[in-house]
Amino acid sequence: MPTDSDIRLTRRRLLQLGLALPLPMVLAACDDGAPTGAPNPAAAPTTAAPTATTAAAATGTLAPTPACDDGDDPTPAQTEGPYFTPDSPRRASLLEAGMGGQRLVVAGTVLTTDCRPVQRALLDFWQADDAGEYDNQGYRLRGHQFSDADGAWRLETVLPGIYTGRTRHIHVKVQAPDGPVLTTQLYFPGEPGNDRDGIFQPELVLTDVRDSGGVRQGSFTFVLEG
Numbered sequence: 001m002p003t004d005s006d007i008r009l010t011r012r013r014l015l016q017l018g019l020a021l022p023l024p025m026v027l028a029a030c031d032d033g034a035p036t037g038a039p040n041p042a043a044a045p046t047t048a049a050p051t052a053t054t055a056a057a058a059t060g061t062l063a064p065t066p067a068c069d070d071g072d073d074p075t076p077a078q079t080e081g082p083y084f085t086p087d088s089p090r091r092a093s094l095l096e097a098g099m100g101g102q103r104l105v106v107a108g109t110v111l112t113t114d115c116r117p118v119q120r121a122l123l124d125f126w127q128a129d130d131a132g133e134y135d136n137q138g139y140r141l142r143g144h145q146f147s148d149a150d151g152a153w154r155l156e157t158v159l160p161g162i163y164t165g166r167t168r169h170i171h172v173k174v175q176a177p178d179g180p181v182l183t184t185q186l187y188f189p190g191e192p193g194n195d196r197d198g199i200f201q202p203e204l205v206l207t208d209v210r211d212s213g214g215v216r217q218g219s220f221t222f223v224l225e226g
């Protein structure tokens, strides 16, 4: 008799194997109870800037299935920390002239726990600069944006620096329209400080992290309680 844990692992494995399956089988593997024809970020077109999804569509391959696991695991909340400033400017790029640090692009999707994309979700990011300093007087490296019709979002910034007691991270608040605010943090794989940071959670590590043309890139799927 399989345990609940076994079932979840099996579902995740199916989703991972989705890369090798025809699209209808992938959609069937996402047992979310959504009506047939419900929007699926792996298949739906997007009007946003080119993403891995649209690139995959252009090449006839299937993009990695979003990290939707049938409602088992909404993205965990984490402490806001002491450096949040409300009313950040609306902007998807936090880059400014003269800003130091390696460029970083993080892109992803906001989904409900039953695998539906959340459009117009608010994503409010804030982070330290490359020296590990927060701007607590202004809005440097702070900004909010909204997910598009496919639940997709994309952030341009710099790799955050490290400050005492913390591993490398980006803060974010995510809120579906009229939904509760999820406050959490995103992390980077392979950081020596991850294991020493008591706040760090592996579920919040960016995926698909790579360097391309000097730009660090990564992905993350937020899963909100439906």
Ligand SMILES: [Fe+2]
Residues within 6 Å of the ligand: 081, 083, 128, 166, 169, 171
């Ligand atoms: Fe922080």
